[in-house]
Structure formats: structure tokens, C-alpha cells
Amino acid sequence: MTTSDWLDECTDLLLRTVDGLADADFDAPSALPGWTRRHLVAHVHYNAEALRRLVSWARTGVENRMYASVEQRNAEIEDGSKLPVATLREQVHSSARALGADLAALPEEAWRTEVVTAQGRTVPATEIPWMRTREVSVHAVDLAAGVDFADLPPGLLRALADDVLGKRFAGGHGPDLVRWLTGRSDAAPALGPWL
Structure with a gap:
């Protein structure tokens, strides 16, 4: 399997897991200390939006960082965790679709463009699908809703x-x-x- 295959499979796994949660389940703790499932779903949504900024950078050559700051990232997640469950569900689905479309439309030459991760590493745009694969696969487990690493x-x-x-x-x-x-x-x- 390729990274692209893993990305598709694990995105589907995460979204099916989110869809399998009852609305009240979003308030339960995730496997991440201090985060509810609401926080985790908000994070996965905003991560897709942040990676879309890197794809835009690769496509246009205009620097577009994932986040303006750690504080901005944390505030997005905290604010997102307070949204209605229906909104969180819609956002995590729509941002996943939009990122997938952005990646599919990225011109061949743009994949070599260097971008900067949230941790400050400079990487080629070819790393973006792996970055997302890592997020959706590990966080599908972190939802603590029946998915285990053995399912990957x-x-x-x-x-x-x-x-x-x-x-x-x-x-x-x-x-x-x-x-x-x-x-x-x-x-x-x-x-x-x-x-």
C-alpha cells in the first residue's frame, strides 16, 4: 500500500468512528489527557485546514504556515470543542474532503516545493500526505471508541x-x-x- 492508500483508508476509518459516536459521546474523554472527543474532532478538522495551507503554499509558492502561532492553534481547538456536535461532524467531513481534493489537484512540480511544518521542520510537499495519514490513523485510536492500532x-x-x-x-x-x-x-x- 502507498501513503495515499493509507490516507484514504485511515481517513475513512476516523470518519466512520466519528459517525458512530452518539452526540453525548462527544463529551467523553479521549485517550489524550485533558481532551474530550470534542477537542480531538476539532483538532482533526483544524489540522486538515492547516495542511491545506501547506498545499496552497506548495501550489502558489506563497508562504502559508500551518498556524500563526501555538497559541492560535490551541485557541482554535478549544473554541472548536465548544461547537455543536452537528457542526463538528460536518466540519471534520468537509475539511477531509477539501484536503483530499487539494492534494489530488496539486501539480507534479509543486510536490517538490519546501514547506514548514508546525514543529518548524522544512520538508518537501511530498510529506503532507504522510503528515495527514499519521494524524488520522493515530487519532482514530485516540477517540477511544473501539479502534485499536491492531486495526491499522x-x-x-x-x-x-x-x-x-x-x-x-x-x-x-x-x-x-x-x-x-x-x-x-x-x-x-x-x-x-x-x-
């Missing part, structure tokens, strides 16, 4: 693990991770949040 394609699981390990090694956790993964430590290292 094996190739995607490997890609996610490689991505996570790369970030953890870059953050200085390599020795502790290798110690634990090779059975030289009984306890997993304390890593803190990732996504």
Missing part, C-alpha cells in the same frame, strides 16, 4: 513505528529505547507525549 494496516504500523523512533532518537532517547527493546531493561523509558 501492518505496513502503516511499521511506518508509524519508524517515524516515532526517528523522533525519539532525535530527542536523545535512543539508548533507553534500545536498552528496553533489546530486553536489557524491564521498564519502558519515560518518553512523554508525542502527538
Whole structure:
């Protein structure tokens, strides 16, 4: 499977999971500390809008950052979490469709354009589908509504693990991770949040 296949499959999985929630279920906690499912659905919607800004940057060559600031991102999520459930459902669907259409329409030459992620990494636009795949797959699990990592394609699981390990090694956790993964430590290292 390709990243594009994973993106389509996991977007569908996340949206079906959202659609399977009763309205009252949106107020329940997600698997992310301090976030309800409302927060998580709002975040997934605003993430699609943020990635659409990167696609626009790639298409036009005009810088268009994902977020103006961390504060702006956090405020969007908090404000979005207070919207009516029907609005949240509609937004998460419409932004997913719009991002998909934007990616499908991106000209071949635009995929090489460098853009900047929310974490400040400069990457080619070819990374945008992976960034979204990671969001929708992990957050489908984070909704705590019956989806597990075992429900994701094996190739995607490997890609996610490689991505996570790369970030953890870059953050200085390599020795502790290798110690634990090779059975030289009984306890997993304390890593803190990732996504």
C-alpha cells in the first residue's frame, strides 16, 4: 500500500468512528489527557485546514504556515470543542474532503516545493500526505471508541513505528529505547507525549 492508500483508508476509518459516536459521546474523554472527543474532532478538522495551507503554499509558492502561532492553534481547538456536535461532524467531513481534493489537484512540480511544518521542520510537499495519514490513523485510536492500532494496516504500523523512533532518537532517547527493546531493561523509558 502507498501513503495515499493509507490516507484514504485511515481517513475513512476516523470518519466512520466519528459517525458512530452518539452526540453525548462527544463529551467523553479521549485517550489524550485533558481532551474530550470534542477537542480531538476539532483538532482533526483544524489540522486538515492547516495542511491545506501547506498545499496552497506548495501550489502558489506563497508562504502559508500551518498556524500563526501555538497559541492560535490551541485557541482554535478549544473554541472548536465548544461547537455543536452537528457542526463538528460536518466540519471534520468537509475539511477531509477539501484536503483530499487539494492534494489530488496539486501539480507534479509543486510536490517538490519546501514547506514548514508546525514543529518548524522544512520538508518537501511530498510529506503532507504522510503528515495527514499519521494524524488520522493515530487519532482514530485516540477517540477511544473501539479502534485499536491492531486495526491499522501492518505496513502503516511499521511506518508509524519508524517515524516515532526517528523522533525519539532525535530527542536523545535512543539508548533507553534500545536498552528496553533489546530486553536489557524491564521498564519502558519515560518518553512523554508525542502527538
